[in-house]
Amino acid sequence: MNALAGTGKLARLILRRDRVLMPLWVIVLGVVPVSYVVSINELFPTAEGRQGYADASTGNAGFIALYGPLTGSSVGELVAWRAGFIPVVIGLFSLLTVIRHTRTEEETGRRELLGATVTGRHAGLAAAVLTTGAAGAVLGVILALGMLGQGLPATGSWLFGLQFAVCGWVFTAVGAVAAQLTESAGGARTFAVVTLGVVYVLRLTGDVSALSGGPLSWLTWLSPIGWGQKIAPYSGDDPAPAVLAVAVAVALVVAAVVLAARRDVGAGLLPPRLGPAYAGPGLRSPLALAWRLHRGLLAGWLATFAVVGLLLGGVADSVGDLVAASREMSDIVARLGGVSGLVDGYISAMMNLFGLIAAAYGVQATLRLRTEESEGRAEPVLGTASGRLRWAGSHLVFAAVGPAAALVTSGLALGLGFGMSAGDVGGQVARVLPGALAQLPAVWVLTAVAVLLTGLLPRLATVSWAALALCLLISLVGGAIGVDRWVLDISPFTHVPHLPGGEVTATPLVTLTAVAALLAVAGLAALRRRDMPVL
Numbered sequence: 001m002n003a004l005a006g007t008g009k010l011a012r013l014i015l016r017r018d019r020v021l022m023p024l025w026v027i028v029l030g031v032v033p034v035s036y037v038v039s040i041n042e043l044f045p046t047a048e049g050r051q052g053y054a055d056a057s058t059g060n061a062g063f064i065a066l067y068g069p070l071t072g073s074s075v076g077e078l079v080a081w082r083a084g085f086i087p088v089v090i091g092l093f094s095l096l097t098v099i100r101h102t103r104t105e106e107e108t109g110r111r112e113l114l115g116a117t118v119t120g121r122h123a124g125l126a127a128a129v130l131t132t133g134a135a136g137a138v139l140g141v142i143l144a145l146g147m148l149g150q151g152l153p154a155t156g157s158w159l160f161g162l163q164f165a166v167c168g169w170v171f172t173a174v175g176a177v178a179a180q181l182t183e184s185a186g187g188a189r190t191f192a193v194v195t196l197g198v199v200y201v202l203r204l205t206g207d208v209s210a211l212s213g214g215p216l217s218w219l220t221w222l223s224p225i226g227w228g229q230k231i232a233p234y235s236g237d238d239p240a241p242a243v244l245a246v247a248v249a250v251a252l253v254v255a256a257v258v259l260a261a262r263r264d265v266g267a268g269l270l271p272p273r274l275g276p277a278y279a280g281p282g283l284r285s286p287l288a289l290a291w292r293l294h295r296g297l298l299a300g301w302l303a304t305f306a307v308v309g310l311l312l313g314g315v316a317d318s319v320g321d322l323v324a325a326s327r328e329m330s331d332i333v334a335r336l337g338g339v340s341g342l343v344d345g346y347i348s349a350m351m352n353l354f355g356l357i358a359a360a361y362g363v364q365a366t367l368r369l370r371t372e373e374s375e376g377r378a379e380p381v382l383g384t385a386s387g388r389l390r391w392a393g394s395h396l397v398f399a400a401v402g403p404a405a406a407l408v409t410s411g412l413a414l415g416l417g418f419g420m421s422a423g424d425v426g427g428q429v430a431r432v433l434p435g436a437l438a439q440l441p442a443v444w445v446l447t448a449v450a451v452l453l454t455g456l457l458p459r460l461a462t463v464s465w466a467a468l469a470l471c472l473l474i475s476l477v478g479g480a481i482g483v484d485r486w487v488l489d490i491s492p493f494t495h496v497p498h499l500p501g502g503e504v505t506a507t508p509l510v511t512l513t514a515v516a517a518l519l520a521v522a523g524l525a526a527l528r529r530r531d532m533p534v535l
Contacts, residue, residue, distance in 0.1 A: 006119035010127035014101050018131075020462050024469045025093045026135050029164070030142035031473075033083040037150040040078050050078060057081075064211055065204045066311055068229045076152045076234030080160055087228050088200055090139065090164055091171035094132050095192040098175030101128035104185040106266050108375045115265060122257055129176050129253055136168025156234035159242075163228040166245040170224040171196060173252030180259035182268040186296065193300065199223040224248065286386045286394040293372075294365060294398040301361050301402070305354065305410040312350050313417020313432075316343055344501035347414065348435055352493055354410040355439025356472050358403035362447035363464045365399035370454050370461045373532060388528050396451065396520070403443045411436030435499035441512035442492035446471065448519035455527035 015022070044050040054073035057063050063070075067084030071077050102125055105111040111124055144161030148154060171192070178192040199222070206220030207229075220226035230241040263269055283292060369392055372378040381391055415432035419425030450464035457463075471491040488494045492515075495508040 003120040003122045004126050006114075006117070006123045007126045007130070010114070010119065010123050011131050014127055014131045017101075018097070021465055022097070022131075022135050024465055026139045027142065028469050028472060029086055029090055029093075030139045031146065033079060033086060033143055033160075034146035034150060036079045036082050037075060037147065037152070040075055040082070044078075047073070050075070054078065059211065060315060063315055064207050066315070068203065068226075069207050069210065071232050071235040074234055076147070076156050076160070079147075079152075080156075080163075080233050084229065087164060087167035087225050088196065090136065090168045091174075091196050091225070092193070094136060094168045094171040095175030095178065095196065096189065097132045097135070098128045098172050099179050099185055099188045099192060101131075102176065103179035103182070103188045107183070107185050109266075112265055122260060125176060125179070125256060125260055129172055129256075132172045132175075133169050136165045136172065139168065140165030153234060155237050159231050159237055159239060160233035162239065162242050163231045163233060166242045166249070167224060167228045169249040170245050170252070173249040173256065176256035177252050177259065180256055180263065180268065181270050183266070183272045184268075187268070187270075190296070199225055202226070203229070286381060286391045287397065289381065290394040290398060293368065294395070294402070297364070298361075298398065298402050298405070301406050302409050305357075305406045306413045309354070309410040309413025310417040313414035313419075313428075314421055316346055316350075316414070316418040317421040345498075347418070347432055347500060348498040348502065350414060351411070351432075351435040351439060351499070352475055352496075354407060354414075354436060355443055355493055355496070356468070356475060358406045358410075358439065359443045359446040359468055359471070361406055362399050362403045362443055363450045363468055365402055366396065366447055366450035366454060367461055367464065369395050369527075370458055373458070378532070382532065388532065389524060392524060392527055399447050399451075400444065403447065404437075404440055407436040407439055407443070408433070431500040434504075435497075438497045438499050438504070438509070439493065441509050441516065442496050444516035445492040445512055445519070448516040448523065451520045451523035452526070453523070455523035455525070455530070458530070 040050070044053055051073040054070055054077075058070050067081050070081040102111075105114075105124060114124065140161035140163075142161075143164055144157045147157035147160055174195055175188075175192050178188040178195070181191055182188050202219045203223035203226040206217050206223070206226060209215065209219070210217035220230070224245055227241040227245045230236075230238065232238055259269060283289060369378075372381075372395075378391065382388065411433035412429060414436075415429030416425060418432065419428035422428060446464070446468055449467050450461065453464055454461045471493055474488055474491040475493055492512050495512060497504045497508070
C-alpha cells in the first residue's frame with residue numbers, strides 16, 4: 001500500500017475537527033498586524049513623528065528583546081517591527097496543532113483505528129503537516145492582502161506575509177519531529193515548546209548583543225524567528241532567509257518521516273519512564289489527580305508570565321519618552337488606559353493583555369474536562385466513589401485559581417521590572433499588582449462560558465475559544481479604530497477598572513463575578529444531568 005494513501009481524507013477530517021480553532025488563530029493573527037497600520041497612522045500622521053518614535057525605539061534593549069531590531073521609520077517598517085512577537089505565537093499554534101493530530105491521536109488509540117482502514121503508514125503525519133502548513137500559508141496571504149489594502153508597498157507586503165508563513169512552517173516541522181520522540185502528547189508538547197523558547201532566547205540574545213556591537217549577534221542566525229526578521233519587509237526585502245527557513249522545515253519533515261518509520265504505532269523513540277505500581281498517598285483523590293495533570297501546564301504559564309512581565313516592566317519607564325513625541329499617541333494611550341498618566345495607561349493596557357492571556361489558560365484548563373471525558377480517562381475516576389461534581393470541581397479549581405496565580409505573577413514581575421528601572425521597586429509593585437487582580441472577574445466570565453458549554457453543549461465546548469478571540473479583537477483593535485460603545489461593551493474586559501491610576505468601583509467587579517458564578521453553576525448542573533460514560 002502507498003504510504004500516503006488516504007492523506008486527502010485525513011486532511012479533510014482534520015479540517016472538519018478544527019473548523020473552529022484553526023480559522024480563529026489564522027484570522028486573528030493575520031488581522032492584528034493590519035490593525036497596527038491604522039494605529040500607527042493615527043498615532044504618527046507625519047514623517048517627523050514616526051522618525052522620533054523610531055529613534056526612541058531603536059536603542060531600547062527592552063523593545064528589541066520583545067520585537068527585534070527596528071530597521072527604519074516608514075509605516076511598513078514600524079508595523080513589521082511592532083508585530084515582531086506574533087511569529088512566536090504562530091509557531092506555538094503550529095506545533096500544538098501538529099502534535100494534536102499526530103501524537104495525541106496515537107495516545108488515544110484513534111490512530112490505530114484509522115490504521116485499520118485504507119490509510120498508509122505516513123498518511124496521518126502528512127495530513128497534519130499539510131493542513132497546518134496550509135494554515136500558515138493562508139495566514140500569510142491574509143496578512144499580505146490586508147497590508148496591500150492599507151496602501152503599503154506590494155513587495156514588502158508579500159514578504160511580510162512570507163515571514164509569518166515560514167515561521168509557521170518551521171514549527172510545524174518541529175512539532176512533527178517532537179511527535180515521534182515520546183509516547184505521550186504532553187511530552188511531545190514539552191519538547192516542542194522548549195525548542196520554541198530556546199530559539200526565541202537565541203534571537204533575543206543575538207539582537208540585544210548586536211545593539212552594542214557585541215560578539216553574540218551571530219546567535220540570531222541560529223533562530224528561525226531571527227531568519228524571519230532578516231527578511232526585513234519594507235526595508236531590505238531580502239527573501240533569502242525565507243529559503244533557509246523552508247529548507248530547514250523540509251529537512252525536519254523528512255527527519256520526522258524517517259523517525260516515524262523506525263518506531264511502532266503508539267510508541268516513541270525515547271523510552272518511557274515507568275511509574276510506581278501503586279499511587280502514592282498524594283494521588284488518591286480527584287483533586288490530587290487534577291493537580292498531577294495540571295501542574296506542568298500551570299508551571300509553564302507562570303514562568304511565561306514572569307518573563308514577559310519583567311520584559312514589559314523594564315520598558316515601561318521609556319513609554320513616557322516615546323509618547324511625548326506624539327500628541328495623538330498621548331490621547332490614544334490615555335484613552336486605552338482611561339487615566340491621565342501615560343505610563344499608567346501603558347501598564348493598564350499591558351494588564352488588560354495579561355488578563356486576556358490568563359483567560360486563555362482558564363479556558364484551556366476547563367476544556368481539560370472535555371478532553372478527559374472524550375478520551376475515556378474520566379470513566380475510571382467516575383467509576384469510583386467520586387461524583388461528577390467532585391471530579392469536575394477538582395479540575396475547575398485550577399481553572400479558577402490558575403489565572404489568579406498567573407495574574408499575580410504578571411503583576412509582581414511587571415512591577416518589579418518597572419520598579420528596578422524607576423528605582424522604586426516596592427512602590428511600583430504595590431501600584432501595579434491591583435491592576436492585575438482587577439482583570440480576574442473578567443477572566444472568570446470567559447472561564448465560566450467554557451464551563452457552561454462543556455456541561456450543556458460538550459460538542460461545542462471549543463467554541464469557548466471564539467469568545468476569547470472576540471474579546472481579544474475588541475481589546476486590540478476596537479479602541480484603536482473607534483468602534484461603537486456597544487461593541488466594546490460585549491467584552492467583560494471593557495468593564496474592569498483601568499489600574500493603576502483609574503477609578504475603582506465595586507459594581508462592575510461584583511457583577512462580573514456574579515455572572516461568572518451563575519454561568520459556572522448552570523454548566524455544572526447541566527454536566528450533572530447529561531449523558532456521560534458513567535451514570
